[in-house]
Amino acid sequence: MTKTGKLIVLTGPSGVGKGTLLQQLLQACPDLYLAVSATTRSPREGEVDGKHYYFLTKDQFQTRIDQNQLLEWAEYAGNFYGTLRAPVMREITQGKKVILEIELVGARQIRDQVADAFQIFVSPPSVADLEARIRGRGQDSEEAIARRLDQAKVELAAADEFDFQLVNDDLDAAFQTLKSKVLSL
Numbered sequence: 001m002t003k004t005g006k007l008i009v010l011t012g013p014s015g016v017g018k019g020t021l022l023q024q025l026l027q028a029c030p031d032l033y034l035a036v037s038a039t040t041r042s043p044r045e046g047e048v049d050g051k052h053y054y055f056l057t058k059d060q061f062q063t064r065i066d067q068n069q070l071l072e073w074a075e076y077a078g079n080f081y082g083t084l085r086a087p088v089m090r091e092i093t094q095g096k097k098v099i100l101e102i103e104l105v106g107a108r109q110i111r112d113q114v115a116d117a118f119q120i121f122v123s124p125p126s127v128a129d130l131e132a133r134i135r136g137r138g139q140d141s142e143e144a145i146a147r148r149l150d151q152a153k154v155e156l157a158a159a160d161e162f163d164f165q166l167v168n169d170d171l172d173a174a175f176q177t178l179k180s181k182v183l184s185l
């Protein structure tokens with residue numbers, strides 16, 4: 001019998017801790033495949049091309065759109081972000097669980113295209129905590145922080161659209177809940 005893979009979407013406002021939770025999840029679930037996104041954003045300190053993102057120019061990103069290479073894409077806080085279709089389909093066909101860490105507009109596109117994708121929304125304990133986390137990361141300009149906090153309000157209002165909601169308050173507790181859910185899929 002052919003094993004069918006599963007597409008899992010992890011969404012939540014910038015700074016809520018998606019990436020932190022994901023790194024722990026990947027350690028705990030070595031069979032989970034994290035799709036590396038493409039973006040036109042500049043690399044942050046320590047970010048490696050092909051590992052954290054594929055860093056593209058706007059023209060390169062547009063070519064991927066024109067050639068239908070992206071499963072979903074969105075403009076977020078002045079930059080473009082998207083998921084490359086081919087690696088995701090390859091891993092799903094091979095029966096793997098594939099996880100995407102993406103924002104709301106992209107998550108909605110996935111919902112329209114992949115009916116059985118499982119969608120998880122991560123919330124902060126409060127907007128004040130969210131702001132403190134973005135600032136504590138120390139990698140975004142004041143302008144970028146303001147844009148991300150504006151967008152966070154839109155994203156938090158959409159949390160009920162998701163299959164599963166997780167509050168990332170205590171990191172260990174949130175990680176255990178996330179791991180149990182992902183392993184159950």
Ligand SMILES: Nc1ncnc2c1ncn2[C@@H]1O[C@H](COP(=O)(O)OP(=O)(O)OP(=O)(O)O)[C@@H](O)[C@H]1O
Pocket residue numbers: 012013014015016017018019020021133134136137168169170171172174
């Ligand atoms: N439960 C938590 N309590 C306190 N700080 C946290 C918690 N989870 C994550 N953080 C911290 O919050 C900051 C933002 O986390 P992270 O970069 O993982 O967020 P993100 O949702 O992936 O953001 P983005 O979408 O912008 O990439 C990091 O400094 C991280 O260490």
Ligand SMILES: Nc1nc2c(ncn2[C@@H]2O[C@H](COP(=O)(O)O)[C@@H](O)[C@H]2O)c(=O)[nH]1
Pocket residue numbers: 012013014018037038041072073074076081082083101102103104105106107
């Ligand atoms: N729609 C998509 N959103 C994505 C993708 N990769 C990342 N993201 C989301 O963008 C924001 C900002 O990320 P940052 O690395 O600049 O902080 C965040 O919400 C990510 O989840 C993608 O491929 N498609």
